[in-house]
Amino acid sequence: MAFNRRKEDIPTWSSLPVQLTTAFTEENNKKAYLTWKDSNGELSTSYIIERSVDGKNYEQIGTIDNTSVTEFETDVPPLSELPNGMVYFRVQTIGFDGLKKASNVMKYDYFQAEKERIRIRHSSGLYL
Numbered sequence: 001m002a003f004n005r006r007k008e009d010i011p012t013w014s015s016l017p018v019q020l021t022t023a024f025t026e027e028n029n030k031k032a033y034l035t036w037k038d039s040n041g042e043l044s045t046s047y048i049i050e051r052s053v054d055g056k057n058y059e060q061i062g063t064i065d066n067t068s069v070t071e072f073e074t075d076v077p078p079l080s081e082l083p084n085g086m087v088y089f090r091v092q093t094i095g096f097d098g099l100k101k102a103s104n105v106m107k108y109d110y111f112q113a114e115k116e117r118i119r120i121r122h123s124s125g126l127y128l
Contacts, residue, residue, distance in 0.1 A: 017101035018047070018070075018093050034072045036091050036103060041067045048092040048100070053077060055088045055105070076108070085110045 018036040038044055044067045050058035051074070061074050076087055087110075091103040 018044075018091050018103045020089065020091055020103040020106050030076060032074050032076045032087070032089065032108065034074070034089055034091070034106070036070050038067065038070060038093065041070075043095055044093045045096055046094045047072075048094065049074065050090050050092060051077075052088040052090075053082050053086075054084070055086070055107070058088075058090065079110050082110065 018038045020034065020036045034049065036047075045065075046067065047064045047069075048060055049062040049064070049072045051061045052058045062072055064072065072091075079085065086107050088105050088107045090105045092100045093103070094100055
């Protein structure tokens, strides 16, 4: 039986959004390290890394054209530039079809991190 384009549907494949798994900063809050999992990387062409200070408006802070790379390091804005003390990250997947799909959002809370450092310092006598 021959294939007939007029009668047959050809499935199209689209990439899925990645799962952002980690967003953390080192102790001095200068760098953020992001890692993610892409369950169908073979359908992705690149990633766009985005950051927001309000959780609504995102700016592009990086692009990765190699989909075997699933981590990114970036500078974190100083606390004085964060109206609510939080910075938000997400990763956009670009599929071969040109469509963008956004990952889940990870947030870093400066105030919570500071509380954790203070709690650790009080219990151990040292900052960790």
